[in-house]
Amino acid sequence: MYLEHFGLQQAPFRITPHTEFFFAGAKRGATLEALIYAITHDEGIVKVSGEVGSGKTMLCRMLLEKLPDNVETVYLANPMLSRDEILFAIAEELRIPFAEGRSHLLLRSLQARLLEIYAAGRQVVALIDEAHAMPPEALEEIRLLSNLES
Template identity: 45%
Template sequence: MYAAHFGLRELPFGITPDTSFFFGSPRSQEALNTLLIAARSGEGFIKITGEVGTGKTLLCRKFMATLGDDFVTAYIPNPFLEPRTLMLALADELEVPLERNVDQHRLLKSIMQRLLDLARQGKRVLLCLDEAQAIPVESLEALRLLTNLETEKRKLLQIVLFGQPELNRKLELDSIRQLAQRITFHYHLGPLSRDDLDFYLAHRLRVAGYTGARLFSPGAVKALYRASGGIPRLVNIMAHKALMLAYGEGRQQVATTHVNGAARDTVAPKRRLWPWLAGAGALAGMAASLAWTFTR
C-alpha cells in the first residue's frame, strides 16, 4: 500500500489495540496511573468509562502489560454472559481444572481454591472486563459476590470494568447498588484535545518508522480534528484514508483536501456529532487516484 511511499515500516493508523502504539496523552496517562494505583491498593472494583472509540481496549491492554509479575490477569473481552458462563470464563482464564458438567457449588469452590493458592504465592488476581456495559445485571451481582472473597489483608480478586457511559446508568439500578458503592476508583476517558492530536499523529508515525518532515500539514491536522472530534478511532480511520489519497496522487504530504475526502467517506457516528461527514463520494475519488499511480 502506501508504507514504502512514505518510508514506513508498517501502517501507522490501524484500529486494532496494539500497545506499541499507546499514546500517553495527559488523559490516557492519568487513566493508566489511576488503574495502576487502584490495582496496587487492592480495591475490589475499578471502573473506566468512555465513548465508543476513545481507546478503552487499548488502555486495558496497556494496563495489563504494565503490571508486574506479582499480578495474574484474566481478560474477558465480551462479558455478555449469564452468571454461570461468566464464572466458567473466569475459571478458564485462571486455568482452573474442572470436571465435565461441574455443578455451580464445585465451580465456585474451585475458583476460590485457585484464588487462595495464588494468594499464598504472593500473587494478586485481577479480572478485566471489556465492554462492561453489556454485562447482564445478574452477572454483575455474581461478580460482586466473588469480590467478597478476601484474606485478612486484601481481596482475593479485583475487578476492572471498561465500558461505555451506559455502564453508569446500569450501575444506578437499585438491584446492584451494593456493587456501585464498592467502586472506589473510576475515570472517564475523553477524546484527544487539538494539541494532543498533533502529538498523537507524530507519535504513531514515529512508531511506524517515519523519519521525514511533517507528514500532515497544519491545515490537514485542523481538518482532522474538526472531522473526528478527537476520537482516536475516527482519527485513525480518517488518517489512514487521507494517506491513501495522498499516495494515490503521488504527494509526499497529506493536505486538507485529502482529510476532507477521507471524512466524506467515513460514516458518521450513530449520534451524528458530525452530520456533515455523511457521504460516500470519496471512495470513487480514491480509486481514481490510486489508478493514476498504477497506470503512470
C-alpha cells in the same frame, strides 16, 4: 495509500489495538498509572468509561503488559456471557480444571484458588472490556468474587 504518504511502516489504526502505538497524552498515561496503582493497592472494583474509540481497550492491553508479576490477570474481551459462562471463562483464564455443567463445584474451586493466590501474596485482577454489556447476574458474580479476596 496513506502509509506511503505519511511514511508509515504499518497501519496505525486497527480493530485490535497494538500497545506499541499507545499514546500517553490526553490523560491516557495518567489513567494507566492510576489503574496500576488501584490494582496494586487493592482498591477494589474500578470502572473506566469513555466514548467509542477513546482507548479503553488499549488501556486493558497496556495493563496486561505493565502490571507487576505478582498480579495474575483475567482478560474478558467479550463479557456477554451468563453467570455460569463467566465463571467458566475466569476458571479457564486461571487454569483451573473444571467439568462442564458443574458450576457449583467450579465456584468452590474458583474460590479456593483465589484464596490460595491471595495467601501467596499475589493478586488477581479481572479486566472486563465492554462490561456494560454483561448481564446483571454475571456482574453480580464478579462483585461477589471481588469480596472474597478482600
